[in-house]
Amino acid sequence: MEIVMTQHPVLRTGVRTLFLVFTVGALALTAGCDVTTDDSASSSSSSNSSSSSDTYSGSGVSVSIAYPDTLTGGSVTGTTALTRTIAHLGGRAEAGCFYQGNPNWWVNGYNMTQFLIGTSATWTCIAESLITLAALLPLPNGVIIDISDATDPDSPTGIRYSKDGEINVFEFFFDGNTVDSDVWTAWVESDVGSGTEVEGRLVLSDRMLSGGADPTDLIGLRVDFYIGSSLETAGLFVAFADTTDLIGFRADVAHDLSGTFPAFTAKGIVELREQWDTDFVAAGITTTPDLRIITYASDDGEGATIGRFVDAGLSLNDGTSDYGLYLFSKDDIYYFAADGSSEFINKSIDAASYVGERSISTTSLDYVEALLGLGAPYFDTFCYDETATDDASDCTAFVQSLFQYVDPDGNTLFGMEPNSGTVPADSRFDLINGVTDGDYLDSALPVDVFAQTFTPSI
Numbered sequence: 001m002e003i004v005m006t007q008h009p010v011l012r013t014g015v016r017t018l019f020l021v022f023t024v025g026a027l028a029l030t031a032g033c034d035v036t037t038d039d040s041a042s043s044s045s046s047s048n049s050s051s052s053s054d055t056y057s058g059s060g061v062s063v064s065i066a067y068p069d070t071l072t073g074g075s076v077t078g079t080t081a082l083t084r085t086i087a088h089l090g091g092r093a094e095a096g097c098f099y100q101g102n103p104n105w106w107v108n109g110y111n112m113t114q115f116l117i118g119t120s121a122t123w124t125c126i127a128e129s130l131i132t133l134a135a136l137l138p139l140p141n142g143v144i145i146d147i148s149d150a151t152d153p154d155s156p157t158g159i160r161y162s163k164d165g166e167i168n169v170f171e172f173f174f175d176g177n178t179v180d181s182d183v184w185t186a187w188v189e190s191d192v193g194s195g196t197e198v199e200g201r202l203v204l205s206d207r208m209l210s211g212g213a214d215p216t217d218l219i220g221l222r223v224d225f226y227i228g229s230s231l232e233t234a235g236l237f238v239a240f241a242d243t244t245d246l247i248g249f250r251a252d253v254a255h256d257l258s259g260t261f262p263a264f265t266a267k268g269i270v271e272l273r274e275q276w277d278t279d280f281v282a283a284g285i286t287t288t289p290d291l292r293i294i295t296y297a298s299d300d301g302e303g304a305t306i307g308r309f310v311d312a313g314l315s316l317n318d319g320t321s322d323y324g325l326y327l328f329s330k331d332d333i334y335y336f337a338a339d340g341s342s343e344f345i346n347k348s349i350d351a352a353s354y355v356g357e358r359s360i361s362t363t364s365l366d367y368v369e370a371l372l373g374l375g376a377p378y379f380d381t382f383c384y385d386e387t388a389t390d391d392a393s394d395c396t397a398f399v400q401s402l403f404q405y406v407d408p409d410g411n412t413l414f415g416m417e418p419n420s421g422t423v424p425a426d427s428r429f430d431l432i433n434g435v436t437d438g439d440y441l442d443s444a445l446p447v448d449v450f451a452q453t454f455t456p457s458i
Contacts (some may be wrong), residue, residue, distance in 0.1 A: 062198075065124055065225075065232040065255050071264065071301050072118035097125035106291075108342060108417055109305025109334025113295040116266040120234040120253045123223035127202040130185045134161055134170040144178055156183075167454060174207060182208040186454035198227045201454045217241045220450040226458075230257050237449050247271040248444030261427050262296035262303065269293070269441040275313035279325060283357055287311050287327055292440040296431050301338040304428040306331060306435055314352075314399065323368070324358030328399045333432060335424050344421035352399035356386040372401040 105115035139145065139161035148157045158173035160181070166188045171181035187200025202223045209218040220239040226232065232255040240246040251268045270291040274281055289312040297303030309330045316323035329351050335344040365379045374397060383395035406418050423429050 062128055062227065065121060065227070065234055065253065071113060071297055072121050097122050097129065106307075107415070108336070108345070109295065109303075109307065109332070110336040110340040110342070112268075112293050112305050112307055112334075113264075113266065113297055113303055113336075116251045116268045116293060116295060117253055117264060117297075120223070120236050120251050120266075123202060123221070123236055124225050124234050127185055127187075127200065127223060127225055130170055130183070130202070131168075131187060131200075134168065134185075137161075144173065148176075167456065169454075177207075180205065181452070184452045186452075188456040188458060190458050192229060195229050197229070197458050198225070199456050199458050200225055203450055203452050205450075217244075222450055231255065232257065237445060239445055239450070242273070245272050245274050245276065247273055250441055250444040252441065261298055262431065263299040264295075264297040264303070266295045266297075267293065267439075267441050269444050271444045277313050277315045277325075279315040279357065280313045280355075283325060283355075285313070285325065285327075285355055287313075289313060294435055294439060296428060298338070301340070302336070304333070304335045304432050306333050306432055308332075308440065314402075315357075316402075318360075318364075321360040321364065322357055323360055323364075325355045326352055326395055326399055327355055328352035328395075330403070335421070335428055335432075342417060342421060344423050345417050346419050347403045347416070349396050349400040349403065352395040353393045354383045354386050354395050355393075358384075372398070372405060374398060374401060 105111040137159075139159070142160065142162045144158045144160045146158055147155075149155045156172040156174050157176050158178060160169075160171045160173070162169045162171075167186055168188070169184070169186045171185070172183035174182045182205045184203045184205075185200065187198060190197040202225075204221040206219040209221060217240070218238055219241050220237075222237045224233075224235040226234075234251075234253045236249075236251045236253075238249040240248065249268070249270050251266065253264065253266045255264055256262065268291075272289055274288060275285065276289075280287075290310050291312075292308045292310065293305065295303060295305040309328070309332070311327055311329060314326040314328060316326070328349055331348050331350060333344070333346045333348070334342060336342055366376065368374070369376050369378045378398070382391050383393065383398050385392035387393070402413055403416070404419060405413050412418050
C-alpha cells in the first residue's frame, strides 16, 4: 500500500500558481537594465516634447541591487509592450530584467533564496530602467505626452514627468487614459560624499496587471527601493485577484555592503484565502495557511534559510481510501553552499492535528504504524479524534514521520529533499538559531499598499 497526497500542500495549486504568475504573467513585464546602445533603435520620440527647466536633471541613477547570479538564477531577455516602449523612447536595445531562479522554489532553502532575491531584482531593475529613461528624455514638467503607436496597440499611450520639491515622478498611461497612471515611479536623490543616495517607489495598477480577468492574475504590485553607500534594500508587495486562493506575497531584501556576513537578508510571506486542497473546503475547514521565509546569504551565494509553514493542510489517500485531513505547522531549515548544494537539511513538525475525513480500516492503520515506525497502538492513543484538544487529535509524530520517510529507492513522499547533513560550524548557525517569531513578516499587504504616494526618508 502506498500513501499518496491528493494535493501536495506545498507542491501544487496555490504555491505553484504563485511562481507561474510571476514567470508567465507579471514578470513578463520585464524592462531593460544594463542596456547597451543600439544605433538602429529610434530615439525620435523625444522630439515630441520640448526642453524645460523643470525636466529631470539626473543622469539615471542605479537602483538595481548588486545581486550575484548565484542568488538570482541569472537574467533572461524577454519582450513586452512596456519594454519595447522603453527601448524605443530611449533609443536603446531592449534587455531583460527577468531573473529566472528555480521553478521548484519551495523545494529547498537555496531555491527559496533565489525566489525572494531574484523576484526583487526584477522589479528594482525595472524601476532603474524607468529612471534612466526619464534622464534621456527632455520631458516638460507635468505634461502628458502622447506616445500612441498604432502598430503596437498594447503599448503605452502617454507618459508624464513631474517634480514636486525634491520628488521626481515618472508615469505611463495605457488605453488613452489620462487620469490615473498605470506605471507610477517616484524617487528622490541625495548627494552623500562622492556618491548618490536614492530612495523611491514603483507602483503598477490593476489595469497594467490584467485586472483580475484570469484567476491567477495580479491586481497590484509595488516595489520600494533604497540605494546607499553601505546598504541597499528592496521591498516587494503583490496582491492577487479574489478569484484565486492567494491573497498576497511580500519580500523584503537588504544588502549590507560592509563586507560582513550576512551580505543579504531576505524575508518573505505568502498569504492564502483557503487551503490548497479542495478537500478542506468541501469539509468546511476554514483555517488558512501561510508560508514565511527568512534567508541569510553571502555575496557569493552561500547561506541558510528557514521556511515556516503555518496551518498548512495535508490530505492523504491511497487511491481508494482516505487516510484523513491534517493541519500542521512546520519549520524547514537549510544550509547551502555557494553552488546551491545542500549542507544541512532539517524539516521539523512543530504541531499537527487530525481534522477529520478518515475512512480506512484498522488493518490499514496497523500497516501505517509499522511502515513509519510509529509503534502500536499509535492510532488508538493519538491522532484519531478531530473533536479533541489533547493527545487524541495530536498527529505530530505521524506527520513528522511522513516528511522523514524515504522508500527503498531513495524517494520521499512529497518530492522534497530528506533530512541530511550536519550543521556547519559558522555564523549561519547563530543567525538561524536566533530567529524568533517576531523576526518573520507578519502580513503581506499593508493598508493602502498600492496608493500612488511616496514620502521619502532621506
